[in-house]
Amino acid sequence: xxxxxxxxxxxxxxxxxxxxxxxxxxxVFAKRHGGRFILRIEDTxxxxxxxxxxxxxxxxxxxxxxxxxxxxxxxxxxxxxxQSERLDLYRxxxxxxxxxxxxxxxxxxxxxLEEMRNEQKRKGLDPGYDGRSRCLSSQESDDRAASGEPFVxxxxxxxxxxxxxxxxxxxxxxxxxxxxRDVVLLKSDGYPTYHLAAxxxxxxxxxxxVIRAEEWIxxxxxxxxxxxxxxxxxPVFVHMPLLRNPDxxxxxxxxxxxxxxxxxxxxxxxxxxxLLNYLALMGWSMPDGREFFSLQEMIGAFSLDRISxxxxxxxxxxxxxxxxxxxxxLIPLENLTRRVKTLFESAGFAWEDDDYLLDIVDVLRPRVxxxxxxxxxxxxxxxxxxxxxxQAKKKLAxxxxxxxxxxxxxxxxxxxxxxxxxxxxHDYVQEQGVGMGKVLQPLRAALTGRAQAPSVTDLLxxxxxRKVMQRIGRALSYIxxxxxxxxxxxxxxxxxATKTRHEAA
RNA sequence: GGCCCCUUCGACUAGCGGUUAGGUCACCACCCUUUCAAGGUGGCGGCACGAGUUCGAAUCUCGUAGGGGUCACCA
Numbered sequence: 023x024x025x026x027x028x029x030x031x032x033x034x035x036x037x038x039x040x041x042x043x044x045x046x047x048x049x050v051f052a053k054r055h056g057g058r059f060i061l062r063i064e065d066t067x068x069x070x071x072x073x074x075x076x077x078x079x080x081x082x083x084x085x086x087x088x089x090x091x092x093x094x095x096x097x098x099x100x101x102x103x104x105q106s107e108r109l110d111l112y113r114x115x116x117x118x119x120x121x122x123x124x125x126x127x128x129x130x131x132x133x134x135l136e137e138m139r140n141e142q143k144r145k146g147l148d149p150g151y152d153g154r155s156r157c158l159s160s161q162e163s164d165d166r167a168a169s170g171e172p173f174v175x176x177x178x179x180x181x182x183x184x185x186x187x188x189x190x191x192x193x194x195x196x197x198x199x200x201x202x203r204d205v206v207l208l209k210s211d212g213y214p215t216y217h218l219a220a221x222x223x224x225x226x227x228x229x230x231x232v233i234r235a236e237e238w239i240x241x242x243x244x245x246x247x248x249x250x251x252x253x254x255x256x257p258v259f260v261h262m263p264l265l266r267n268p269d270x271x272x273x274x275x276x277x278x279x280x281x282x283x284x285x286x287x288x289x290x291x292x293x294x295x296x297l298l299n300y301l302a303l304m305g306w307s308m309p310d311g312r313e314f315f316s317l318q319e320m321i322g323a324f325s326l327d328r329i330s331x332x333x334x335x336x337x338x339x340x341x342x343x344x345x346x347x348x349x350x351x352l353i354p355l356e357n358l359t360r361r362v363k364t365l366f367e368s369a370g371f372a373w374e375d376d377d378y379l380l381d382i383v384d385v386l387r388p389r390v391x392x393x394x395x396x397x398x399x400x401x402x403x404x405x406x407x408x409x410x411x412x413q414a415k416k417k418l419a420x421x422x423x424x425x426x427x428x429x430x431x432x433x434x435x436x437x438x439x440x441x442x443x444x445x446x447x448h449d450y451v452q453e454q455g456v457g458m459g460k461v462l463q464p465l466r467a468a469l470t471g472r473a474q475a476p477s478v479t480d481l482l483x484x485x486x487x488r489k490v491m492q493r494i495g496r497a498l499s500y501i502x503x504x505x506x507x508x509x510x511x512x513x514x515x516x517x518x519a520t521k522t523r524h525e526a527a
Numbered sequence: 528g529g530c531c532c533c534u535u536c537g538a539c540u541a542g543c544g545g546u547u548a549g550g551u552c553a554c555c556a557c558c559c560u561u562u563c564a565a566g567g568u569g570g571c572g573g574c575a576c577g578a579g580u581u582c583g584a585a586u587c588u589c590g591u592a593g594g595g596g597u598c599a600c601c602a
Contacts, residue, residue: 195532240598
């Protein structure tokens with residue numbers, strides 16, 4: 023079987039985590055079977071339509087590396103891939119259902135429907151369209167439509183019996199047809215609803231496997247009935263468990279409870295490899311239990327029977343952990359440095375030699391969780407006029423003598439390579455007869471303005487003799503000036519703080 | 528509320544009749560250590576409940592409870 027899957031996002035706002043999640047599984051399933059993966063834009067809701075959204079969804083997929091074989095961007099044999107451009111197709115199919123008496127026009131206004139629901143509520147009945155327009159004669163229906171009266175087209179669902187749907191993960195699910203309402207297929211504005219558009223497009227585009235979120239299970243009988251009405255073969259339905267909010271409610275992922283925008287994770291410095299890997303773990307596991315694997319490895323090992331049906335809670339903490347693991351262990355240094363370089367550039371950092379970056383990234387990577395952390399931690403590698411934080415000041419206060427000695431010692435050191443520097447420092451500490459920390463912590467503070475930073479030897483070597491001498495000198499004059507408080511007491515804003523920081527230098 | 532789906536440590540999960548119920552995150556302790564990390568070792572902690580099937584159930588069946596989804600001219 024030639025497998026075809028699709029993802030059908032609605033362009034209504036920020037690219038959603040859930041779209042990435044379902045996209046991943048559709049992509050992987052298709053690739054696993056040598057099939058095609060389609061991205062179709064479901065823009066049939068004009069009221070929620072967001073013009074920028076489609077582009078951002080495409081960009082998200084591109085960033086994740088889930089490249090569709092067919093889409094609004096790359097085209098394909100079933101163009102167009104934007105539902106708003108396929109209106110004639112839906113109209114055509116609705117006409118067919120109308121002609122075959124499998125659907126009917128309904129002329130109720132929004133107010134009438136509202137009233138109907140209120141009455142149902144009063145009587146304690148289940149709410150839902152009661153089929154009141156079913157009995158309209160075709161003559162009356164045609165006349166009223168011809169006269170320009172607005173109408174919708176509804177599916178004529180069976181009044182009794184059951185509809186069986188098969189979910190590949192759950193088996194057969196049976197619905198009583200009385201539970202299935204005469205849903206709207208075509209809205210009064212001429213746009214199709216999801217039900218009609220998805221079924222028509224999935225069929226026309228040759229979709230063989232519909233992998234979507236669990237929330238669609240209860241509308242699957244509608245789709246099954248539609249396939250039957252058209253005498254089309256139904257695709258295989260696979261309903262993935264719904265991602266849940268990390269709070270106590272356990273409701274489906276919502277932007278009010280969690281940041282669900284993929285763009286936002288990207289901006290935070292989460293890398294696509296990590297996000298994809300984390301999402302893969304939501305409901306699926308590798309046969310060998312490995313938790314870290316690439317998209318390619320997932321494709322190589324994927325099977326539906328390893329999907330678990332429990333509702334997975336999206337845990338940003340573990341996502342960050344996985345991201346950190348990728349940054350420190352899994353991404354090759356050169357590759358990582360390329361990505362960090364861009365961020366350093368936009369942070370306004372300047373450097374002469376890219377090898378400098380390689381060293382910085384190398385020592386910083388065990389200490390970061392996101393790409394952005396590199397920028398937050400690397401300032402002192404690029405700026406000489408940094409301020410000293412409170413802890414650093416304390417270290418400096420107790421280190422004047424050592425810094426003076428080391429300034430002298432370093433100045434006499436001819437080769438500033440790792441071994442020479444390391445030997446010098448160790449010899450010096452030894453001859454002082456004190457703990458390493460006594461000496462190295464003030465030195466670290468002098469070099470970085472912080473009490474927490476990478477190994478001092480690494481810092482010395484990476485910064486190089488010139489900067490080391492300059493920074494020790496600067497720290498000594500700062501100590502001599504009595505460690506002035508470089509933070510203004512006045513509660514004014516950042517502008518002043520920056521200015522004062524420079525003055526402190 | 529009706530209907531539908533789901534149920535193993537706090538979270539993600541392995542398990543597919545016989546296991547001291549395994550791993551990962553988080554948390555805690557210890558080790559390493561010039562700080563912070565990283566790393567190493569260990570710990571805490573779970574089969575929702577009740578019947579039944581079986582020599583034997585986390586695993587199969589039924590029921591109960593709990594959670595979620597869905598009941599739009601939104602997807």
